[in-house]
Amino acid sequence: MKIGIVGAGGVGGYLAHRLAEAGELVYLVARGAHLEAIRERGICLKTKEGLSCARPAAVSDNPADFGETMDAVLFCVKGYDLKEAARKAAPMVGSDTLLVPLGNGVGNAEVIAKVYPGHAVANGAVYIVSHVAEPGVVALVGRGALVVMGMAKSDASPKPKALAEALKKAGVKVVVSEDITTDVWKKYLLIAAMGTLTSCYDVPMGVILQKHRGELEEAFREIIAVGAAEGAALGEEDLEMVRRQLERVPHDAPTSMWLDFKAGRKTELEQLTGYIVRKGAEHGIDVPTMHRCYEILKAHHS
Numbered sequence: 001m002k003i004g005i006v007g008a009g010g011v012g013g014y015l016a017h018r019l020a021e022a023g024e025l026v027y028l029v030a031r032g033a034h035l036e037a038i039r040e041r042g043i044c045l046k047t048k049e050g051l052s053c054a055r056p057a058a059v060s061d062n063p064a065d066f067g068e069t070m071d072a073v074l075f076c077v078k079g080y081d082l083k084e085a086a087r088k089a090a091p092m093v094g095s096d097t098l099l100v101p102l103g104n105g106v107g108n109a110e111v112i113a114k115v116y117p118g119h120a121v122a123n124g125a126v127y128i129v130s131h132v133a134e135p136g137v138v139a140l141v142g143r144g145a146l147v148v149m150g151m152a153k154s155d156a157s158p159k160p161k162a163l164a165e166a167l168k169k170a171g172v173k174v175v176v177s178e179d180i181t182t183d184v185w186k187k188y189l190l191i192a193a194m195g196t197l198t199s200c201y202d203v204p205m206g207v208i209l210q211k212h213r214g215e216l217e218e219a220f221r222e223i224i225a226v227g228a229a230e231g232a233a234l235g236e237e238d239l240e241m242v243r244r245q246l247e248r249v250p251h252d253a254p255t256s257m258w259l260d261f262k263a264g265r266k267t268e269l270e271q272l273t274g275y276i277v278r279k280g281a282e283h284g285i286d287v288p289t290m291h292r293c294y295e296i297l298k299a300h301h302s
Contacts, residue, residue, distance in 0.1 A: 001025065001166045004063065004073040004092040006085050008034055008043065010130035011102060012076030013138035014145060015172065017045040020054035022170035027066045027092065028056040029085075035061055037136025046139040053136075062088075069094030072163045075101040075112065076126075079271030082108055086115040093119070098159040100149055102126045104256075105271035106181075106188045106230070109152075122160050123180045124149035125187045146173045148187075150180030185223075185232035190242045192272045192290075193219040195257035199267070200293035202258070206251030215289050222287040226276050229283040261300065269297050 001024055005012045008030035020026040020043065030038055042055035058066050070092045077085045082103060093099065093116060100122045101108035109123035128145035130138055147167060151157050164174040177183045197208045197216055208216055220242070224234045260267040273294045280287035 001071040001162065002027065002057075002068060003163070003166065004066075004070040004089065005029065005076060006063075006073065006089050007076035007081075008038065008059075008138075009076065009132055010138055011126050011128060011145075012074065013043055013132065014045060014128060014130050014140060015074060015076065015147075015167070015170075016056055017043045017052075017054050017138065018170040018172055019166065020056050021052070022166075024166050024170065026056040027063075027068060027070065028059040029061065029063055029089070030059055031061040033135040034132065035059060037134075041136060044137045046133055046137055051137070064091040066092060068092065070097050072098040072100060072159070075099070075103065075108070077103060078266070079103050079105045079108065079111075079268045080266055082111050083115065086112050096120075098122060098157075098163060100124050100160075100163070102147065102149075103271075104188075104191055104268055105275065106184045106227075106232075107271070107275055120151070120157050120159055122149050122151050123184050125184045127187070144171065144173060146175070148175045148177050148180070148183050150177035150183070152180070179233065181230065182227075182232045182234065185227040185230075185234055186238055186241075188272075189220060189223050189227070189234065189238065190245060191255070191257075192223055192276060194246075195255040195268070196273045196290060196293045196297075198255045198258040199261045199269075200296055202262075204251065204258075205246070205249050205253045205255065209246060209249075218289040222280070222285070222290050223276055225285050226279045226283065226287065229285060230279060261297070267297075267301070269294070269301060273297065 004027045005016045006029045016028045038059045042053040044053040098120045102124045113121045125148045129141040133139035164176050167174045276290045277294045
């Protein structure tokens with residue numbers, strides 16, 4: 001397959017390496033020193049087994065340089081960059097190209113669909129612990145990644161299955177979901193609640209569990225209620241699974257949004273917190289915990 005990957009960070013870089021190593025035609029959009037390093041020796045993956053590098057079919061900061069339309073384009077960027085990234089990807093997007101956002105948040109498919117109305121747009125989520133260790137090198141913590149993706153229930157397109165086969169051949173665990181709305185909300189439940197509260201209180205996850213557990217549970221319930229209004233069938237078993245995940249988290253573990261706030265970088269406040277506030281208002285659902293923290297953090301942003 002010809003697979004475009006927009007964003008060469010911990011997720012996009014990992015997938016680009018695995019797919020290129022497996023012989024797929026990967027067209028990677030990267031920038032800066034990371035781009036130059038990839039041009040020189042390929043996209044490299046550092047694991048406990050060592051370092052390996054694989055060369056994409058092409059790499060550039062401008063998709064027009066590729067001169068190709070893709071079978072699929074994976075968007076592996078932060079939510080605040082997704083709309084602009086989708087627009088810039090236009091030279092890679094043909095009439096039959098499958099578009100798959102793999103960032104945090106649950107509204108990503110909506111963003112892509114507005115840029116490309118009428119196109120095949122899947123939604124997706126990635127479970128992975130990885131980061132850019134140095135230009136051209138992605139470091140993987142743990143054994144690999146799980147990609148969950150799927151089309152809306154009304155769309156029976158076979159395209160996600162073809163992409164899933166390519167990913168599986170590359171050694172990536174993949175689930176083609178029959179209810180992708182619920183599945184993306186399962187991940188969102190944890191990252192939106194914890195990202196919001198760690199940022200709101202400026203503390204790691206362990207402190208939230210010890211000192212603000214009641215508010216965490218309230219945030220969970222608010223997210224579940226809004227998710228139900230959006231078509232996600234989250235149940236008590238999903239909430240219990242999140243609680244079990246949190247039991248294994250180190251006391252000083254941060255969230256990515258909290259780290260971004262602390263470093264003064266752009267954050268996914270609108271995608272992880274503001275989204276619940278806006279959708280809650282749209283559906284007439286009260287979300288006081290998320291709303292209070294949103295106002296605090298929005299003031300911090302300004």
